[in-house]
Amino acid sequence: xxxxxxxxxxxxxxxxxxxxxxxxxxxxxxxxxxxxxxxxxxxxxxxxxxxxxxxxxxxxxxxxxxxxxxxxxxxxxxxxxxxxxxxxxxxxxxxxxxxxxxxxxxxxxxxxxxxxxxxxxxxxxxxxxxxxxxxxxxxxxxxxxxxxxxxxxxxxxxxxxxxxxxxxxxxxxxxxxxxxxxxxxxxxxxxxxxxxxxxxxxxxxxxxxxxxxxxxxxxxxxxxxxxxxxxxxxxxxxxxxxxxxxxxxxxxxxxxxxxxxxxxxxxxxxxxxxxxxxxxxxxxxxxxxxxxxxxxxxxxxxxxxxxxxxxxxxxxxxxxxxxxxxxxxxxxxxxxxxxxxxxxxxxxxxxxxxxxxxxxxxxxxxxxxxxxxxxxxxxxxxxxxxxxxxxxxxxxxx
Amino acid sequence: xxxxxxxxxxxxxxxxxxxxxxxxxxxxxxxxxxxxxxxxxxxxxxxxxxxxxxxxxxxxxxxxxxxxxxxxxxxxxxxxxxxxxxxxxxxxxxxxxxxxxxxxxxxxxxxxxxxxxxxxxxxxxxxxxxxxxxxxxxxxxxxxxxxxxxxxxxxxxxxxxxxxxxxxxxxxxxxxxxxxxxxxxxxxxxxxxxxxxxxxxxxxxxxxxxxxxxxxxxxxxxxxxxxxxxxxxxxxxxxxxxxxxxxxxxxxxxxxxxxxxxxxxxxxxxxxxxxxxxxxxxxxxxxxxxxxxx
Numbered sequence: 001x002x003x004x005x006x007x008x009x010x011x012x013x014x015x016x017x018x019x020x021x022x023x024x025x026x027x028x029x030x031x032x033x034x035x036x037x038x039x040x041x042x043x044x045x046x047x048x049x050x051x052x053x054x055x056x057x058x059x060x061x062x063x064x065x066x067x068x069x070x071x072x073x074x075x076x077x078x079x080x081x082x083x084x085x086x087x088x089x090x091x092x093x094x095x096x097x098x099x100x101x102x103x104x105x106x107x108x109x110x111x112x113x114x115x116x117x118x119x120x121x122x123x124x125x126x127x128x129x130x131x132x133x134x135x136x137x138x139x140x141x142x143x144x145x146x147x148x149x150x151x152x153x154x155x156x157x158x159x160x161x162x163x164x165x166x167x168x169x170x171x172x173x174x175x176x177x178x179x180x181x182x183x184x185x186x187x188x189x190x191x192x193x194x195x196x197x198x199x200x201x202x203x204x205x206x207x208x209x210x211x212x213x214x215x216x217x218x219x220x221x222x223x224x225x226x227x228x229x230x231x232x233x234x235x236x237x238x239x240x241x242x243x244x245x246x247x248x249x250x251x252x253x254x255x256x257x258x259x260x261x262x263x264x265x266x267x268x269x270x271x272x273x274x275x276x277x278x279x280x281x282x283x284x285x286x287x288x289x290x291x292x293x294x295x296x297x298x299x300x301x302x303x304x305x306x307x308x309x310x311x312x313x314x315x316x317x318x319x320x321x322x323x324x325x326x327x328x329x330x331x332x333x334x335x336x337x338x339x340x341x342x343x344x345x346x347x348x349x350x351x352x353x354x355x356x357x358x359x360x361x362x363x364x365x366x367x368x369x370x371x372x373x374x375x376x377x378x379x380x381x382x383x384x385x386x387x388x389x390x391x392x393x394x395x396x397x398x
Numbered sequence: 399x400x401x402x403x404x405x406x407x408x409x410x411x412x413x414x415x416x417x418x419x420x421x422x423x424x425x426x427x428x429x430x431x432x433x434x435x436x437x438x439x440x441x442x443x444x445x446x447x448x449x450x451x452x453x454x455x456x457x458x459x460x461x462x463x464x465x466x467x468x469x470x471x472x473x474x475x476x477x478x479x480x481x482x483x484x485x486x487x488x489x490x491x492x493x494x495x496x497x498x499x500x501x502x503x504x505x506x507x508x509x510x511x512x513x514x515x516x517x518x519x520x521x522x523x524x525x526x527x528x529x530x531x532x533x534x535x536x537x538x539x540x541x542x543x544x545x546x547x548x549x550x551x552x553x554x555x556x557x558x559x560x561x562x563x564x565x566x567x568x569x570x571x572x573x574x575x576x577x578x579x580x581x582x583x584x585x586x587x588x589x590x591x592x593x594x595x596x597x598x599x600x601x602x603x604x605x606x607x608x609x610x611x612x613x614x615x616x617x618x619x620x621x622x623x624x625x626x627x628x629x630x631x632x633x634x635x636x637x638x639x640x641x642x643x644x645x646x647x648x649x650x651x652x653x654x655x656x657x658x659x660x661x662x663x664x665x666x667x668x669x670x671x672x673x674x675x676x677x678x679x680x681x682x683x684x685x686x687x688x689x690x691x692x
Contacts, residue, residue, distance in 0.1 A: 033655065037654060037657075040443035040657060041443060043443070044443050064445060065443075065445065152529075203548065209529055210528070210545075210547045210548050211529060211547070212547045212635075213547075213635050213637055213638075214635070215547075218527070218529065218530065221529075221530060222529045222530065225530065227529055227530075356656070358655050358656055358657075359656050362651070362655070362656075366637055366638075366639055366640065367639075369547075369548060369637055369638040369639050370638070370639040372548070373548040373549065373638065373639075375550070375639060
């Protein structure tokens with residue numbers, strides 16, 4: 001957490017300290033990967049922080065250390081866990097126990113440049129909803145000379161996960177790892193084939209601007225500088241993108257994540273949750289419990305949502321935002337939230353939960369480059385991808 | 399008393415050597431021994447270590463990805479050494495030949511060397527970035543499609559240029575110093591004999607400064623294998639599709655992103671032995687060809 005999101009978090013922590021007299025010290029790391037590395041080494045050496053925030057992608061890797069305490073054991077008995085959105089808690093609940101406390105959660109949405117749409121003669125009130133529409137909108141934007149490319153997004157596994165879940169297809173067997181240890185990646189289906197054929201075509205025709213692997217910042221600046229008229233990224237960027245668009249003098253809007261062919265199941269969740277190490281003295285556990293309860297309460301969730309764009313994860317927070325007219329005034333903050341609540345909850349919408357997440361992530365991202373740049377054919381690339389993921393899974397679980 | 403024996407007191411010598419010994423033991427020898435040991439385990443953070451014998455090495459030997467990484471590293475290091483030395487030799491010669499503004503040119507050439515590798519990597523990233531790079535549109539004006547985030551060979555070339563750009567300054571420092579030590583009489587003789595400039599450089603200067611060149615070949619080899627890590631990490635992350643996945647980056651990724659410390663240790667042992675052998679070969683060759691006077 002850095003930038004404005006980091007400041008919002010620090011504000012919440014300060015408030016917690018002054019209300020409870022419990023001393024809380026926030027340590028920022030450079031990235032989710034950095035936190036993971038430091039946390040795992042800390043668990044290895046026994047010098048652990050009281051609470052750490054881990055990207056949902058790496059949840060299983062932390063659980064596999066057997067050194068974390070399910071947060072449910074730290075919350076007071078009457079804490080209204082039911083008030084949390086079930087779409088969110090279902091990911092963090094394993095064997096009926098809430099293992100970590102969801103906090104900053106998000107999904108990916110499609111941002112688009114209304115001004116560019118108008119200039120290209122496209123209706124800014126009906127953004128594209130399918131891959132085919134994204135392609136034809138992009139083609140028009142490029143043909144009309146409005147932008148250099150149609151669409152951009154960072155090459156991060158999260159987007160592949162989104163395409164799968166929106167299409168109702170699990171990425172890995174064993175329900176993405178929620179029903180046991182997965183052994184393979186599901187590439188032999190229309191989801192994978194349509195996605196990569198489309199991606200390759202977009203790249204081949206210069207409609208997709210490739211910002212690079214895990215290049216979140218570059219993707220956003222490609223969009224904000226007007227090189228691409230559409231951007232897929234996290235709802236957590238909504239505050240930054242809104243002000244960035246204003247600075248660059250264009251009107252911005254957002255819409256649901258595009259579907260493969262029109263059928264929409266729902267997005268996977270993204271973002272992070274708080275984990276607590278096991279074996280702490282009771283007194284510390286009580287303090288940590290109060291901290292987690294504070295961060296999860298509706299008031300904090302509202303502050304957090306307004307300051308960042310991560311969606312609120314408690315029903316009562318949502319209701320209050322509705323009553324205050326916040327969503328009516330700020331429709332861009334509501335898109336990701338609607339996308340979440342309108343979704344069916346199926347195994348496909350539960351993000352992958354696996355130990356070798358970083359390996360599988362890297363494999364998919366690297367292989368995606370070969371696929372969309374056309375170094376390999378779609379069939380060949382997908383079968384290579386499948387066996388590479390199988391190797392990683394096999395190595396970790398054997 | 400021989401010239402070497404400055405200290406008659408063994409204790410005194412020992413005390414003076416102690417700091418170096420301690421640093422070497424703690425930061426070099428101990429980790430080396432640990433790495434060799436760890437390479438026989440399946441070790442990952444917080445999940446316990448399992449002894450697997452030579453399994454990690456077997457996995458390396460049968461991994462086509464690793465083999466590709468080896469080939470890319472060797473090719474990359476070779477291109478770095480040749481590229482850096484060719485450019486540096488030309489630049490040094492030009493600086494040596496001109497009479498006015500030597501200092502200015504020297505500073506300009508050495509400047510990139512003064513940058514920390516991470517800064518150099520970032521600077522170059524934003525110079526050549528396919529979408530938002532400063533020079534990209536000018537290069538594209540020549541009909542080149544700057545697309546090195548997707549195009550492997552292009553990425554290799556871009557990282558190579560960055561690596562060469564960064565290291566030329568270091569070479570120029572040594573080469574200009576060496577050229578400055580070439581006796582003036584030799585230059586005069588060559589000029590009187592009507593030897594052309596290029597021939598003077600290649601036939602007169604290069605043989606005379608060969609000890610310096612040998613030293614630079616070795617330093618550049620080390621740089622090519624190890625020192626270019628930051629550029630790869632910041633610019634391409636080993637991609638696209640492994641096109642710039644040099645051994646040192648591959649090793650880092652295995653250890654600090656995948657937490658496979660045993661496997662990473664095996665990779666580091668192999669890299670250590672390979673570069674060690676290469677050094678040995680270079681020293682042997684240089685003994686034969688470099689001119690050390692006499």
